[in-house]
Amino acid sequence: MTDAIAEFDRQLDHLVALGHPALAGTTETAFRDGLAPLREVIATRPDAAVERGEDHIPFVLVPTGFPREEAMSRTALGNRQGFTVLEPGELTTFRPIEGITVPVGSGYLLFDIDTGTEFLNVTPQDALVKITADGRSPLTIDEGIALITVRPDMLRKNKCFSLLASRCGDKRVPAVWISDRRPKLGWCWNGNPHTWLGSAHAGERVGA
Known part of the structure; x- marks a missing residue:
């Protein structure tokens, strides 16, 4: 499990380096302390060190309580900063769909993530049916931002992805892709x- 714990530490250090404690309105110490119990969760999960192909990530640390537009601006591809075309007030209207329960607390772990290239050229509505039938969960906006924050390499040309677990009551589905060589929400x-x-x-x- 050494590699998995080292990866957890890397993700946490990266969030700190990007200024997420201040974004959350707290100190670095409090930020780290709030997420520290999740490090113990990693130590109990053999699957946290298992990768299954180029679309797969064993786990991602998902901190909570951030303004989404600010969190998106801290993503990057190389030195090109991420952005969103959604207004701050509009972003707050996207909430988890029925059946999605997000753990409470300072953050949680998302396990066994796949960027879903098998759903290229498949409508989001059809992809959601297949994902749920397989006993899996689509990602929320916050999870998508967390993923490309700590693993920007997973946002790839012609292999970008929708975030089907966040909706605002209309027919729009949030997604992240590359625009002008920048991450775009x-x-x-x-x-x-x-x-x-x-x-x-x-x-x-999994929460703490």
């Missing part, structure tokens, strides 16, 4: 397929 229609846009999914959410 935008949206696409629920019934429209895109050859360059899959649907990310995960196995489990």
